[in-house]
Amino acid sequence: MKKRVGILTSGGDCPGLNATIRGVAKALYARMGDNVEIIGILNGYSGLINGDYKEMCEDDFRGILTLGGTILGTKRTPFKMMRVVEDDNIDKVAAMKKTYKEAKLDCLLCLGGNGTHKTANLLSQEGLNIIGLPKTIDNDIYGTDVTFGFHTAVDIATDVIDRIHTTAGSHSRVMCIEIMGNKAGWLTLYSGVAGGADAILIPEIPYKIEKVAKVVESRAKSNKGFTIIAVAEGAMTPEEAKMGKKEREAKRAAEHFSSSAYVAQQLRDLVGVEARAVVPGHIQRGGSPNAYDRVLSTQFGVHAAELIRDGVYGVTVALKGNEITHNKLSDIAGVPKLVPPDNTMITTARNIGISFGD
Ligand code: F6P
Numbered sequence: 001m002k003k004r005v006g007i008l009t010s011g012g013d014c015p016g017l018n019a020t021i022r023g024v025a026k027a028l029y030a031r032m033g034d035n036v037e038i039i040g041i042l043n044g045y046s047g048l049i050n051g052d053y054k055e056m057c058e059d060d061f062r063g064i065l066t067l068g069g070t071i072l073g074t075k076r077t078p079f080k081m082m083r084v085v086e087d088d089n090i091d092k093v094a095a096m097k098k099t100y101k102e103a104k105l106d107c108l109l110c111l112g113g114n115g116t117h118k119t120a121n122l123l124s125q126e127g128l129n130i131i132g133l134p135k136t137i138d139n140d141i142y143g144t145d146v147t148f149g150f151h152t153a154v155d156i157a158t159d160v161i162d163r164i165h166t167t168a169g170s171h172s173r174v175m176c177i178e179i180m181g182n183k184a185g186w187l188t189l190y191s192g193v194a195g196g197a198d199a200i201l202i203p204e205i206p207y208k209i210e211k212v213a214k215v216v217e218s219r220a221k222s223n224k225g226f227t228i229i230a231v232a233e234g235a236m237t238p239e240e241a242k243m244g245k246k247e248r249e250a251k252r253a254a255e256h257f258s259s260s261a262y263v264a265q266q267l268r269d270l271v272g273v274e275a276r277a278v279v280p281g282h283i284q285r286g287g288s289p290n291a292y293d294r295v296l297s298t299q300f301g302v303h304a305a306e307l308i309r310d311g312v313y314g315v316t317v318a319l320k321g322n323e324i325t326h327n328k329l330s331d332i333a334g335v336p337k338l339v340p341p342d343n344t345m346i347t348t349a350r351n352i353g354i355s356f357g358d
Contacts, residue, residue: 023301
């Protein structure tokens with residue numbers, strides 16, 4: 001029997017989205033040939049709400065394994081607004097169900113991060129046949145060891161730290177490199193270790209600036225004139241940690257400080273060192289996926305095609321150990337995977353003398 005499979009990419013992009021789309025498509029065409037039709041929903045849930053979709057053909061999926069971004073486009077459509085009717089008077093959930101029906105979909109694949117998975121779960125509970133695929137450079141989706149996009153971003157962030165390392169050494173400066181990740185510190189942790197940072201500051205472990213200053217001072221005493229600090233976008237002091245998200249953001253905005261600029265400013269005030277902040281930003285989400293992500297994306301895509309063959313819906317694909325498997329959407333949606341303080345990578349870092357500022 002012919003199946004019509006919808007695919008959308010939602011939320012922030014990352015390397016590996018196209019590789020995953022290709023993996024799904026190739027596996028579906030290989031198994032089902034003319035018995036499958038793939039419908040690309042444009043710009044994430046926004047396209048599903050507005051009925052923006054297109055029939056795709058096998059050729060559309062050629063040559064995209066190495067391509068960054070997403071051929072379908074993406075958009076942030078916040079989960080918390082899904083049930084809210086705004087000025088445009090559109091009932092978003094009803095509109096998404098209508099598009100699904102109009103496009104005669106048998107199932108819908110939702111490639112995205114935490115927000116995407118919350119909406120995927122909502123649509124599944126509304127009776128649609130949904131399969132999630134976990135993407136994000138933040139690696140913060142519960143139930144999977146790793147998300148696609150993460151390891152490419154680790155490579156990029158590590159390269160940034162390596163490049164900063166040499167200039168920090170030449171100038172004997174303290175360099176605070178801001179790595180993406182507002183809630184989860186995985187990317188900062190892994191790239192900080194890979195890039196040989198002296199301190200790693202992540203949202204899960206509030207830092208005391210005095211402790212970070214000690215790292216700078218003790219390096220200076222042992223004639224190491226420079227210090228590398230990997231600062232997560234969401235790194236915070238214990239005082240900031242006590243604040244609500246909105247209050248913390250307002251404080252930062254009023255002071256014109258990003259997390260790395262704030263660390264650098266505090267170190268200048270406290271130790272009198274020459275401290276600079278570097279924000280690589282969206283570079284960390286750009287460009288071609290690395291080999292690890294191309295392989296993982298392909299494995300995830302093939303597993304999703306198997307789920308479609310078997311009619312298994314209401315799940316999201318996952319990697320556990322060496323096994324590609326899946327979790328129920330209802331078990332993982334809305335549960336962010338943060339760095340546990342006793343995570344082995346934290347212990348590894350501490351064991352080689354990296355400070356977390358705690
Ligand atoms: O979720 C991925 C991510 O890059 C986060 O690390 C970062 O906090 C956020 O997206 C940035 O979002 P935007 O692309 O909307 O600025």
